[in-house]
Amino acid sequence: MDSKDLMKKTEPQKILSVSALARVEGEGGLFIKMDKGKVTSCELKIFEAPRFFESLLIGRNFHEPPDITSRICGICPVAYLISSIAAIEDACQVQIPEYIWNLRRLLYCGEWIESHSLHVFFLHAPGFLGYPSLMEMAKDFPKEAAWALQMKKAGNTLIQKIGGREIHPVNVRIGGFYSSPKKLDLRSLLDILKRGLDYSLLALQWIGLKFNFPDFKRNYTYVGLKHPKQYPIERGIISCGESQFNAKEFEKNFIEEQTTYSNALRWKATDSRSCLAGPLARYHLNYSLLPAFLQEKLKEIGLEYPCHNPFQSMLVRLAEITYAFYEAIRLIEDYEPFSPSFIPFDPNPQTGYGISEAPRGLLYHKYELDDKGCIRKAKIVPPTCFNLASAEDDLKKWIETHSEDSIERMTLDCEQIVRNYDPCISCATHFLKLHIW
Amino acid sequence: MVMKKLAVWKFTSCDGCQLSLLDLEDELLEIDKNFVISYFLEASSRSPDPPFDISLVEGSITTEEAKRKIIEIRNHSSILITIGACATAGGIQALRNFASLQTAKERVYPQPELINVLPTSLPISQYVQVDYELQGCPINKQQLLSVLYSFLFGFRPSLNSGSVCMECKMRGTPCVMVSSKTLCLGPVTHAGCGAICPSFGRGCYGCYGPKETPNSPSLSRWAKEKLSIESTVLKQAFHTFNCIADGFKRFDEED
Structure with missing residues (x-):
């Protein structure tokens, strides 16, 4: 009996269950109920065991959140370092000089390159081409896999040179850095960064022209940072729908939801609309700040602006890799070592807010300090908290418009729809198995 | 093979x-x-x-x-x-x-x-x-x-079981405890990272966990006496990524 027969048997109400694979991690699944072709409920479950970071931080010294919270994510630790530092510096009302912000931006460029390369080539591309992994894809696409590995390595090398190591860098502290890198050490990276930029353009050409992206659009509410002068990475002002506000007003503009079916909290706009964070949102809000050569390239490969197709987030991610290489080269060419390497300051019994653009989107930190410099309260909102709700809305629309597809087809597509968001449970990338009851 | x-x-x-x-x-x-x-x-x-x-x-x-x-x-x-x-x-x-x-x-x-x-x-x-x-x-x-x-290849791995402190010496990095009175857990922390933190002028923060037979009480006493580090700061320094590992859990108890 094929799967469609199974679906018809339960008419008019159909229940689709995408349960977790027999495995240990990122326990996620999808449960969908349909009635007369309409999705009546769609639940994207995340069972990843909670680690209670916001509780562990209470009572810790105000110097500690960067190193502790970077352990939330081994793929984007720099984002956690920078958002937490910005929040503590905000509480203590310290002005950080531009040269320190520039080095933070440079470090962050390394993370965008490394994390985006991992997602585009290791997680997303094999799904479009029908391979289980990049390693297997590499056998048929050796040249393209080599670009991917070289780009990823360049991003990691940049983080390692500034931060000491790729995963959980050690050279970042509140007020600045433990030590400012030598000019020659950074300039020695220019070669691999310039080559990386070339590879990213080749990859844009390859993926833009050769991959088939499903024709799918949704009317998104984009949430992301905006900045008057540069494509936002390490700082900016929050933009959501029609409104713009700073990090301090974050919790007034969004609502937090806990569902009965998931360990991950969800954040939505105050009218309960889901919001999309990440590359597609940044592209939408800041397209005009991309360099002209990149805008030209994107036109050439057929990536439109505006782009509301979540599958094409892959191209936007690649464009952001190109941008991060371009920006890293510029920042290194302008770089001068500085001393002292950080601005010393005393704690202040205030609440501080920090926000930056993690590779997957907006990352918000809030800390309340006491007069001894200990954390009294902490709040952290990672981008996946926005994107889970948005992914559910994508899945609903997809399933309603593709209800005649085979279960095999629908499983693959549902997996790619979740993967479009690069959800920060990295294994959420290969975790769906579709059953119909 | x-x-x-x-x-x-x-x-x-x-x-x-x-x-x-x-x-x-x-x-x-x-x-x-x-x-x-x-x-x-x-x-x-x-x-x-x-x-x-x-x-x-x-x-x-x-x-x-x-x-x-x-x-x-x-x-x-x-x-x-x-x-x-x-x-x-x-x-x-x-x-x-x-x-x-x-x-x-x-x-x-x-x-x-x-x-x-x-x-x-x-x-x-x-x-x-x-x-x-x-x-x-x-x-x-x-x-x-x-x-x-x-x-x-069927061999038992042979990795350095010494301390970050020894890696630091081999690297030729000046000791941060001596040169800048910075608390460093290098003497009791397992080798493996290559002594990255001291090379950036930062004390080791123990992310590799205790080395074999660490003498954490001695390091704690030394840090209190010579570097004037408070007990609460020491406690937090040991209570991070390896907080329940023997050797870090009881960092200030005499055996």
């Missing part, structure tokens, strides 16, 4: 240690030629196909389901290697072992009753026999490579 069948598993953790394998950009495709990567959810959609010659395990055990799963993995694996501070020592999330779980749930979740976890975060070795432990938050990817190839 017979290819070894490799599986990579994750429990409660940040993904960083298994990412180390993918961060071996120059070696990855070569590894794929020498090992059958049978199960690696972060990188491949292949379903598990037991038994396995080598299982790499990341993360700590924090749920009932995980307790069942790790026993199953052990039963299907010839060699089980834990990678990183979470799997080897409970990780940063083991800080919650010192406090009330109910309080932790209430601080983070609007509906704490929906969260179902064990009262502790514990290392893999609390539940099953472990053949080799690779310390570090995160692990050193070159050490991971060395361990994998040791097992491929």
